Amino acid sequence: MATLYGLGVGPGDPELMTLKTVRLIKESDIIAIPQSGQDVNTAYAIAKKAVPQIEEKEIARIAMPMTRDQQALDASHDAAARRIIDYLDHGKNVAFLTLGDPSIYSTYTYIHKRVLASGRQAQMVPGIPSFCAVSARLNEPLAEAGQALHIIPASYKALDTCMELEGTKVLMKSGKAVGEIKDMICGQPHRWSAKMVERCGMEGERAFHSADEINTQAGYFSIIVVKDK
Structure with a gap:
């Protein structure tokens, strides 16, 4: 029976793609890539550097609108699943293809569940x-010993509540919340320290080693790591 594979291509550096992902790209008949308006899909661009043969494959561009309208999202996910099922x-x-890991805030999961x-x-x-x-880029661990590690979609959650969690807080999907996050951390410097990497492993990568340095105009691919002092 034919199979749908949700392949995590990693964060940006093509050398960080797994051997299994490379093999399955080569073996699959169709390469599906989410399309939300941009001309070049980031996950595809990463994969092409590791697997040039991908250009010989049939490409299915799957419409994935960037919206929080649940009705619109459900309709697009249903349509995408029907297409893949066919x-x-x-x-x-x-x-x-999906950035990072398919189990972490990936649009792929909605298709995965429908296909199953x-x-x-x-x-x-x-x-x-x-x-x-990001942790490797900053050259320091995310968590040690009994430290908790929290992965937080920052633009979706109440930051004041999330920041009360003990342990390391990884703030993903920060988007327009970067300025609010910076103000909160800089306002209480005795409680937290923070670092950020923008476009980790991609062209234009930048690392910010303190909350004061954080660029509030940073793009979508930015992750902030907050630690308790």
Whole structure:
């Protein structure tokens, strides 16, 4: 039976793609990439550097609108799943490319669940998460011994509540919340220290080694690591 593979291509550096992901890209019949308006899909661009043969594959551009309108999201996910199911029913294996790891805030998971619910086969293939690459870029651990590690979608959650959590806080999906995060940390410098990496492993990568340095105009691919003092 044909299978849908959710492939994590890692955070940006093509050398961080796993051997399994590389193999499945080569073996799959269809390469599915989420499309939200940009001309070049980031996950595809990363994969192409590691697997140039990907350009010979049939590409399925899957519409994934950047919105929080649940009705619109459900409609797009349903349509994407139907399209992929059609490929599977014709005996074609599909490799769906996603940044980082497919189990962490990935649009792929919505397709994955729908395909499984339809009785078809789907499998997640792990990739290196962006926050692990950020930790390596900063050259320091995220958590030690009994320290808790919290992964927080910063633009979706109440920051004041999240910042009360003990341990290391990884703030993903910061977006327009970067300024609020910086103000909160700088306002209580005795409580927290923070570092940020923008576009880790990609062209234009920048590291900020203190809260004061953080650029409030940083782009979407920015992760802030906050530690208790």
